[in-house]
Amino acid sequence: MGNMATIRRDIGAGHHFIFDDTLVTQPNTDMFNPEFWHAQSKVTGQAKGRGTTIFIEHESQQWVLRHFKRGGLVGKILSDQYVFLGVERSRPFEEFRLLELMQAQGLRVPVPVAARIHRRGLIYRGDLITQNIPNSRDLHHVLCHQSLQKEEWHKVGHALAAMHNCQVYHHDANVRNIMIDDDKQIWLIDFDRCYKREGEHWKQSNLDRLLRSLRKEKGKNTVFHWEEIHWHWCMEGYKATIAN
Template sequence: MGNMATIRRDIGAGHHFIFDDTLVKQPHAEMFNPEFWQQQNKITGQAKGRGTTIFIEHENQRWVLRHFMRGGLVGKILSDQYLFLGVERSRPFEEFRLLEHMQSQGLRVPVPVAARIHRRGLIYRGDLITLNIPDSQDLHHVLCNQPLSEEAWHKVGHALAAMHNCQVYHHDANVRNIMIDSDKEIWLIDFDRCSKRQGDSWKQSNLDRLLRSLHKEKAKNPVFHWEEKHWAWCMDGYRNAVSR
């Protein structure tokens, strides 16, 4: 897949769009507004994170709409406001571009449909639409219900290695950002604040973040089918797939 992104600017209204014109012909501001989809009865579900993620069924496509929200203490003050440093340096455009790059490398990540930022002076707000990963559940949900096989843990390791082989750093590699579909294939999601990086020194911290996440969920959930030996299986898969 080549670089198929199209950029359109509606400067008068302060909107900037980037989109795959094979999936959406003409993006508009309303399509990034949950109320627009609610009025058409096209919302099929939602998920709570830092903000709310909306699931939409539209023209035989299943979309995931995410509004960019800040986390932590800054988020309590600025919530969804970001300093404008240029369109291509905005969080939605950067994530769209990164997903496009990983798609071109054959990684199992969400297909980017469209992103937009709405700029007012030095501040912007933004949104991203991706294709939903069909018949999938996040790793947290799966492990609350059943253990993964050794082969499945190897596949988790393979997915992490494939990401690192593309020199992509994941800012928040945790159990909720790993998806498993009905064919037991592994997908990685939520690439906000992620980026391409040089070298290898940062890769271990990505893996450590996931291990901390597993320990945390094990302590928090009365039933969570994970043990240390499963991490060893995951790392076996990672080492077998990582580029030398």
């Protein structure tokens, strides 16, 4: 981790790219267009969140392409439009830079491949490509089928503490943004609107968000292998790892 060679490229017509040139030699607008990948039969799946995320197989790489879309009431009006405050302050660029930083710190987060924004006047739209986490499922999917052992909950706590030790605030630390791979390693995903933050006071609210998410899914799903004792195990792992 941490061997990225990041390049930013600004081309005409309001297109701005940032990319890891060890993974992408020449970024272009096509690679951020789902139809381009569908036409080549390189789309291996998709997931629906606020927008549609597609999974791509390209030159032996497994990629995840996400188009930035707004949620809530604002999303019904503006959909995928954001106010332009500068290229580096755009959501795709900020998430790319944050993932790059966490990669350098050795955290298990997606590898950023490329991001782009397309600006028209005061408005921009944007996309991000990351490497897919191989052989992984999100925590919600796993808990609908099986329970985690005590040491696995400890690992979830370790992962959250490692993120907080880097002073990274996760805007949406919920059960679907935690991944578990075949080696029982924990990964954190979806760092849109996340950022480096000073101090300690906000860290508990990140943990509270995840606990609310677990309780909500427990109430919603007929089968959901989670109990309050599991949260205690998670916090044991967190406290063992968090910097004093």
